[in-house]
Amino acid sequence: MVSLIVPAKNEEEGIQAFYDDLMKYLPKISKEYEVIFVDDGSTDKTLSILKSFVTKNQYVKVYSFKRHRGKGDALAYGFAHIKGDTVITMDADLQDKPSELKKFIDKHKEGADVVCGFRKDRKDKQKMVAISRFFNYLIGVLFGLKLHDIDCGYKLFTKEAIKSLNIYGGLYRFIPLLLYQEGYVVDEVVVEHETRNFGKSKYGFSKVWKNLPDLFTMIFLVKYSNRPLHFFGNIGGFLALVGGIILLGLFIYQLMGHSIGRRPLLIFGMLLVISGLQTFFTGFLADLMINISYSSPGEANNPHNFPLKYSSDKK
Numbered sequence: 001m002v003s004l005i006v007p008a009k010n011e012e013e014g015i016q017a018f019y020d021d022l023m024k025y026l027p028k029i030s031k032e033y034e035v036i037f038v039d040d041g042s043t044d045k046t047l048s049i050l051k052s053f054v055t056k057n058q059y060v061k062v063y064s065f066k067r068h069r070g071k072g073d074a075l076a077y078g079f080a081h082i083k084g085d086t087v088i089t090m091d092a093d094l095q096d097k098p099s100e101l102k103k104f105i106d107k108h109k110e111g112a113d114v115v116c117g118f119r120k121d122r123k124d125k126q127k128m129v130a131i132s133r134f135f136n137y138l139i140g141v142l143f144g145l146k147l148h149d150i151d152c153g154y155k156l157f158t159k160e161a162i163k164s165l166n167i168y169g170g171l172y173r174f175i176p177l178l179l180y181q182e183g184y185v186v187d188e189v190v191v192e193h194e195t196r197n198f199g200k201s202k203y204g205f206s207k208v209w210k211n212l213p214d215l216f217t218m219i220f221l222v223k224y225s226n227r228p229l230h231f232f233g234n235i236g237g238f239l240a241l242v243g244g245i246i247l248l249g250l251f252i253y254q255l256m257g258h259s260i261g262r263r264p265l266l267i268f269g270m271l272l273v274i275s276g277l278q279t280f281f282t283g284f285l286a287d288l289m290i291n292i293s294y295s296s297p298g299e300a301n302n303p304h305n306f307p308l309k310y311s312s313d314k315k
Contacts, residue, residue, distance in 0.1 A: 001032040002105075003084035003159075007074035008050070008092040009040040015049050015092055022098040023057075029101050030086075035060045036078045037092075039310070041068035047310060054312045064310040071153075072172040073306060079162050080303040087157045095123065095194045096154040103189045104156040112187035113161045114176050116147055117154030119193035138215070143222060145180045147188055154191055158184075170214040181222050232283025236276040243272025 004026065008015060026033055037050050039062065050062045063077060075089060088104060090096045096117065107115045122129050132151055140146045151173050161184045165175065180186045224231040246269030250260045260266050 001034070001084035002026070002030040002086045002088060003078075003082040004033065004035045005038065005075060005078035005082070005087065005089045006035065006092050007038050007040055007071050007078070007089075008042065008046055009068065010042045010044045010046060011092045012042075012045040012049060014094055015046055018092050018094050018098075019053055021094065025098045025101055029105055032084070033059055034083060036081060037062045038074040038078050039064035040071065040074045041065045041309075051310070051312075060312070062310065062312040063308055066307050066309045069306065070170075072167055072170060073303070075172050076167045076303040077306055079165075079167070082159060082162075085159045087159060087162050089153060089155050089157075091153045096152075097192055097194060100154075100189075100191050103191065104154075107187055107189050108156055108158075110187075111185055112156075113158045113184035114179050114186040115156040116150060116176050116186065116188040117152040117191040118147075118149045118188045119152055120148070120190045122149075122193050123195040124193075135215070139174075139177060142219065143177055143181070145177050145186065147176065147186070149188070150174065150176055152191070171217065173214065174218050177218060177222070228286035229280075229283035232279050232286065236278070236280030236283065238276070239272050239279060240276025243269045243274075243276060246272065 004022075006018075011018070022035070026035070035053075035057075037053070037060065039047050039050060042064070047062075047064050050064075053060045054062050061081070063081070065073070065077075078089075079087070086105070086108060088101065090098075100117075104115045104117075122132075132149065136147055136150055139150060155176070157175070157179070161179050161182075162175075164182060165178055167175065171178070176186050220228075220231065246265060250263065250266055250269065254260050
């Protein structure tokens with residue numbers, strides 16, 4: 001069974017065309033399927049149109065957030081409600097073509113657990129394309145995952161892979177990387193990318209400033225999520241060592257009969273030692289918290305708990 005997850009926000013102009021095109025191809029790909037639309041707090045008629053799909057197609061589910069939560073939460077909610085063993089995500093703006101669903105299924109049959117779309121001839125602004133290429137190159141250098149377009153929303157996952165993740169914030173962009181680090185097979189297929197003909201893009205140049213913090217988060221999660229003391233300990237140890245060397249030098253200088261009480265270097269050395277100790281104990285506390293969370297996992301970030309405005313399960 002194939003589960004298709006489609007986040008949507010203010011797509012009233014094109015959502016009907018997207019659904020009509022999707023229904024031409026999805027039933028041919030799999031006799032058993034479900035389409036999960038997650039309305040991300042739309043303020044136009046998107047939800048009303050989605051509700052009409054539910055009345056005429058029993059395989060369509062619609063969930064609508066009471067407010068805008070972001071694409072990460074929309075995907076997390078969809079992942080929490082899938083029934084199929086194969087999960088496909090795509091945007092509702094028709095820049096990704098439903099006619100290419102078979103490419104992802106075929107690549108999955110070849111053994112890939114994760115299949116990413118590669119918009120080789122991308123129809124977006126050149127500055128956005130250049131930024132995307134830079135981030136993909138950076139990910140390849142930092143983590144060894146060689147993908148051309150990790151940020152493409154058109155992807156396939158196995159249910160086993162996606163259920164192993166806890167996605168929040170902007171980390172949905174790095175799902176292939178998280179799964180690659182867990183040992184899943186990640187591959188890509190070239191997909192056609194159309195010019196956006198309906199509605200407005202939800203992303204602008206500000207996306208760069210959102211991606212950068214998320215990239216730093218990924219560095220920590222991938223390399224130090226289970227051993228934060230190694231990260232903070234190295235930084236803290238370095239700061240304390242430099243501060244200690246400065247203070248030792250000043251102490252020797254004082255033994256030689258010189259006054260050090262009014263030297264700014266004394267205060268600087270003390271600050272380095274204190275900062276180093278604080279950083280070290282931050283890592284120590286993080287290690288303790290991880291051990292506690294493993295022994296008693298909570299449910300605070302459970303997508304099932306997101307407040308909804310509408311759910312087709314309760315129609």
